[in-house]
Amino acid sequence: KQEVTQIPAALSVPEGENLVLNCSFTDSAIYNLQWFRQDPGKGLTSLLLIQSSQREQTSGRLNASLDKSSGRSTLYIAASQPGDSATYLCAVVPLQGGSEKLVFGKGTKLTVNP
Amino acid sequence: DTGVSQDPRHKITKRGQNVTFRCDPISEHNRLYWYRQTLGQGPEFLTYFQNEAQLEKSRLLSDRFSAERPKGSFSTLEIQRTEQGDSAMYLCASTLGAYYGYTFGSGTRLTVV
Numbered sequence: 116k117q118e119v120t121q122i123p124a125a126l127s128v129p130e131g132e133n134l135v136l137n138c139s140f141t142d143s144a145i146y147n148l149q150w151f152r153q154d155p156g157k158g159l160t161s162l163l164l165i166q167s168s169q170r171e172q173t174s175g176r177l178n179a180s181l182d183k184s185s186g187r188s189t190l191y192i193a194a195s196q197p198g199d200s201a202t203y204l205c206a207v208v209p210l211q212g213g214s215e216k217l218v219f220g221k222g223t224k225l226t227v228n229p
Numbered sequence: 230d231t232g233v234s235q236d237p238r239h240k241i242t243k244r245g246q247n248v249t250f251r252c253d254p255i256s257e258h259n260r261l262y263w264y265r266q267t268l269g270q271g272p273e274f275l276t277y278f279q280n281e282a283q284l285e286k287s288r289l290l291s292d293r294f295s296a297e298r299p300k301g302s303f304s305t306l307e308i309q310r311t312e313q314g315d316s317a318m319y320l321c322a323s324t325l326g327a328y329y330g331y332t333f334g335s336g337t338r339l340t341v342v
Contacts, residue, residue: 119271146327146328147327147328147330149330149331151333156318156338157335157336158233158235158320158333158334158335158336159272159320159322159333160333161330161331161332161333164330166328204271204272206271206272208327212285213284213285214274214277214284214285215260215324215326215327216262216274216277216285217262217264217272217274217322217331218274219271219272219273220271221269221270221271222271
């Protein structure tokens, strides 16, 4: 059974700092991996999607990497801003099973202090 | 297209009442998913539709839960005889397929009192 773990559970940094969020998964047989952002009481906003054949994806100040063989992904946020404060969720789509459902980690709650 | 819409945004209900939530996916997306998220946890899969067919249901989906997607468009999730343990955020997502990634709605926050 695929399990996704995100470390740390919470992170507090001063504005302007570069930071890395970690995601690990137990089964490397995945279709792809997606990073989401969730603001309190809100739905999920997609940040980056990495296919299993890719190593990284970039969008603005965000860069996500994928090492499928070791079961790891990182989300790098450059020059953090208070508006980046949110919970960041990592999810994989296992190859096994036909529904292509997402399997989520518990998230990392990020606070960027002004 | 304005994305995935969910209604209502918030629902407070008394224990034992029935509630129904609605999800309108992105119009061209044939796949629709329901997830449940409790405080401090990641979303957990509940059920999946491809067009109008419900193809998978999680063991989390007890017999008090039922979901439909008539005509392969919007979907409804009904909970009968609600319990306090049903209090959660119910999220809907749609996609053309995993390759394209998933788009989520804003969710319905259910509170059972």
